[in-house]
Amino acid sequence: MKDNLTDKGWITPYFRLYSGRFALYLILGVLTLLSASMLMFTSGYLITKSSTMPYNILLVYVPIVGVRAFGIGRSVIHYIERLVGHDAVLRILSRMRVRLYRVLEPQALFIRSRYRTGDILGALADDIEQLQNVYIRTVFPSLVAIVLYATVVVALGMFDVVFALLVALYILILVAVLPYISLRLTRRTNAEVKRERNGLYQQLTDAVMGIGDWVISGRHHDFLTDYECAEAVVANKERKLHVWSRWRGLIGQLVVGLAAVAMIYWSTGQAAAGHIDPTLIAAFVLVVFPLADAFLPVADAVERIPEYKESLDRLVRMEGQSGEGPTDRENSLNKSSYGIESSSGAALQVRLKLEHVKFTYDNEGANSVDGVSIDIPQGKRIAVIGRSGAGKSTLLKLIQGALEPAEGAVMINDRAAVDYGEEIPKLISVLNQSPHLFDTTVANNILLGRPEASEEEIQQAAEQARMGELMASLPEGLNTPMRETGQRFSGGERQRIALARVLLQNTPVLILDEPTVGLDPRTERALLSTIFQATSGKSLIWVTHHLVGAEHMDEIIFMEHGRIIMRGTHAELMEREPRYRNLYHLDRPVSTGE
Numbered sequence: 001m002k003d004n005l006t007d008k009g010w011i012t013p014y015f016r017l018y019s020g021r022f023a024l025y026l027i028l029g030v031l032t033l034l035s036a037s038m039l040m041f042t043s044g045y046l047i048t049k050s051s052t053m054p055y056n057i058l059l060v061y062v063p064i065v066g067v068r069a070f071g072i073g074r075s076v077i078h079y080i081e082r083l084v085g086h087d088a089v090l091r092i093l094s095r096m097r098v099r100l101y102r103v104l105e106p107q108a109l110f111i112r113s114r115y116r117t118g119d120i121l122g123a124l125a126d127d128i129e130q131l132q133n134v135y136i137r138t139v140f141p142s143l144v145a146i147v148l149y150a151t152v153v154v155a156l157g158m159f160d161v162v163f164a165l166l167v168a169l170y171i172l173i174l175v176a177v178l179p180y181i182s183l184r185l186t187r188r189t190n191a192e193v194k195r196e197r198n199g200l201y202q203q204l205t206d207a208v209m210g211i212g213d214w215v216i217s218g219r220h221h222d223f224l225t226d227y228e229c230a231e232a233v234v235a236n237k238e239r240k241l242h243v244w245s246r247w248r249g250l251i252g253q254l255v256v257g258l259a260a261v262a263m264i265y266w267s268t269g270q271a272a273a274g275h276i277d278p279t280l281i282a283a284f285v286l287v288v289f290p291l292a293d294a295f296l297p298v299a300d301a302v303e304r305i306p307e308y309k310e311s312l313d314r315l316v317r318m319e320g321q322s323g324e325g326p327t328d329r330e331n332s333l334n335k336s337s338y339g340i341e342s343s344s345g346a347a348l349q350v351r352l353k354l355e356h357v358k359f360t361y362d363n364e365g366a367n368s369v370d371g372v373s374i375d376i377p378q379g380k381r382i383a384v385i386g387r388s389g390a391g392k393s394t395l396l397k398l399i400q401g402a403l404e405p406a407e408g409a410v411m412i413n414d415r416a417a418v419d420y421g422e423e424i425p426k427l428i429s430v431l432n433q434s435p436h437l438f439d440t441t442v443a444n445n446i447l448l449g450r451p452e453a454s455e456e457e458i459q460q461a462a463e464q465a466r467m468g469e470l471m472a473s474l475p476e477g478l479n480t481p482m483r484e485t486g487q488r489f490s491g492g493e494r495q496r497i498a499l500a501r502v503l504l505q506n507t508p509v510l511i512l513d514e515p516t517v518g519l520d521p522r523t524e525r526a527l528l529s530t531i532f533q534a535t536s537g538k539s540l541i542w543v544t545h546h547l548v549g550a551e552h553m554d555e556i557i558f559m560e561h562g563r564i565i566m567r568g569t570h571a572e573l574m575e576r577e578p579r580y581r582n583l584y585h586l587d588r589p590v591s592t593g594e
Contacts, residue, residue, distance in 0.1 A: 010096065010099075010131055010315055014095070014135075017095075018088045018092065021088040024084050025084045025140060026140060026144065028080055028084060029081050029085075029140055029143075030144055032074060032077045032078045033293065033294045034148075034151075035073045036070075036290035037290045038070045038287075039067065039074055040287050040289065041283045041284075042067050042283070043067055044280075044282035044283035044284075044285065044286040044287070045279055045280060045282070045283040046063040046066075047282060048278070048279040048283070052279065085136055089135055092132055093129075096128045096131060103318050103319045127311035127314055128315075130308055130311040131308065131312065137301055138305070141297050141298065141301050142175075142301055144294055145295050148291060148295075149168075149175060152171065153167065153171075159276070163262075163266045166262060170258065170259040170262070171259075174292075174295040174298065175298045179301075179302035179303070180302075182244070182300075182302065183303055183305065187305075187306045189237050189241055190304075191306040192237060193237050193241070193307075194306065194307045194310040194311070195310060196234045196237075199230070200227070200230055200231060200234065204227070248299055248300075249296075252292075252299065256296070259288055259292075263284055263285050263288050264281070267280065267284040348508045350412060350427055351378060351411075351412070351414075352374070352376040352410075352412055353376070353410075354375075354399070354408070354410050356371055357371070357405045357408035357409070358370055358371060358372075358405060358408055359394055359398060360406060361394075366561070367391075367406075369398065370391070370562035370563045372391075372562075372563070373564075378537075379537055379539060381542070382540070382553060382554060382555045382556070383553040383555075383557065384543045384559060385546075385547065385550075385557065385559070386545075386559035388545075389561075390562070391559050391562035392543045392559060393513070393543070395559070396513060398410050398417070399417060400417065400430070400511070401419075401421070401424050425507070426507065427509055428507055428510075429502040429510050430502070430511045431498055431511070431513070432513035432514065433515055433517040433518065435495070435501070437482050437489075438482070439481075439483060441476075441478065441479050441481055441482065442478050442479070442480050442482055443455075443478040445497055446458050446497060446500045446501050449501040449502060449504035449505035450505055450506065453504055457504060461500040461501075461504040462500045464534040465497070465503060466496065466534075467496050467500060470493055482497075490523075491523070492523035492527060495515055495516070495527055496527065499515075499530065503535075508538060509538065509539040509540075509541070510541070511541045511543070512540060512542040515527070515531070516544075521548075525549070528552075532549070546586075547583055547587040550570050550584065551570040553569075553570060555568065555569060556573055
């Protein structure tokens with residue numbers, strides 16, 4: 001179920017959504033502190049009254065019962081308060097995480113080019129946690145303090161208006177002046193600590209993912225030294241914040257002490273004037289301390305605001321960028337209206353057509369794709385070749401509908417590719433250079449291609465990917481656990497498992513996004529041979545840096561700076577393009593031993 005909270009903020013919508021729980025939480029919070037105050041008030045009265053040696057136990061029986069009632073009541077109400085508060089906040093946390101997933105999901109095809117892994121992990125692990133604290137640690141403690149502020153001033157005003165105003169001034173220092181000063185003094189440092197902590201998180205994430213390379217290069221000590229220096233800088237700033245926190249606590253306690261002294265002076269005067277019973281002096285003085293527990297945390301609550309803002313800003317940026325994703329279009333795939341016909345047992349027929357397509361990531365920058373036109377009827381195989389930055393990856397995102405062209409059109413069966421939205425995976429599957437393999441069995445990783453597939457179909461896909469020898473060597477066959485990211489298997493084996501996944505997906509179009517990068521030449525040739533044989537009848541769009549296997553393509557397109565500078569069959573290019581001929585010989589040197 002969708003929250004429908006997009007573009008309405010990450011905090012305020014949940015107040016409305018859980019207004020009933022929050023109202024109950026606020027009431028219980030006030031009642032908890034009132035119970036604690038009445039416990040101290042009644043205890044002070046009971047102690048003083050008992051010291052006068054009443055001639056009858058009945059004279060202190062009521063305060064005895066009151067002490068028991070308020071003592072038990074405070075614990076029970078506080079428990080229910082926490083239960084209600086954390087129930088509401090955990091519900092919010094769940095919705096926030098789902099919402100963040102929906103923010104990231106439309107950008108899945110190009111998420112690595114937009115965010116660093118540390119940013120995403122930071123948002124999941126830290127930013128959402130920060131925003132849930134807005135309710136528990138800032139908003140509601142502040143609201144409870146305001147309610148009790150008004151209650152205390154009104155209650156004292158019934159006895160003495162002047163003294164009530166004096167107490168109002170003391171409390172104002174705790175709930176307004178001290179928090180304001182604290183916020184002004186620490187705002188910048190808190191924001192810096194938050195940003196630098198996120199930077200350390202990203203740095204550590206990056207280092208853990210590449211820890212093998214650090215060790216192999218012999219520079220792991222350099223990383224540790226740099227990281228410890230950066231950590232020391234952040235720790236120093238945090239130390240300054242802690243020092244100020246202690247000073248702020250001391251100031252707050254001094255204000256509470258002054259309030260207690262003022263209460264002693266006032267209550268003694270009131271008793272001497274006969275306005276209150278002397279037994280109430282201790283009661284009025286002791287009630288200051290539980291009430292202080294409501295006012296003292298306000299400064300700390302307000303001081304957290306810069307941290308919340310940093311988290312909120314990052315989430316808002318991520319959500320704002322997600323508006324470019326195709327899932328903003330509420331389209332569903334109607335096969336007849338999109339020109340895709342599928343009779344019983346017949347394969348889908350897809351025609352891809354790009355007409356004078358232009359796209360740029362920056363309106364003022366150069367086009368990443370500049371005037372590209374390609375026609376790919378069902379079954380055609382093309383290779384897109386070019387160095388890094390030539391526009392190949394952008395071209396793939398346009399074909400998959402992840403990006404919308406600035407000019408021209410990307411059509412799938414005479415409909416714009418972006419209009420297919422979430423149905424694109426039914427038409428186009430992708431085998432890239434680093435497919436993610438999950439920490440589960442081989443069969444489950446293949447099953448991701450089509451969750452409803454039978455065991456027989458999984459086995460068939462594995463055989464098509466020529467995994468028979470691999471499965472025979474494993475103790476549990478397809479049920480063998482792969483471990484995290486499939487690290488128990490070699491690169492070629494992982495690519496074959498990913499190939500079995502896309503074969504099980506059984507789409508009419510397959511994109512090969514440099515699936516052989518990092519493989520040794522023999523494994524590369526074997527994998528390409530498997531792919532070309534297993535995908536007979538499918539349209540292939542093969543993006544690559546080099547030309548091994550190019551002779552199997554129907555058309556070869558060479559891109560540079562977003563433009564097509566060469567195109568034709570392998571034979572045609574070998575005949576008329578010296579540059580292509582030289583590149584091919586570099587990739588496939590002539591050897592008398594062949």
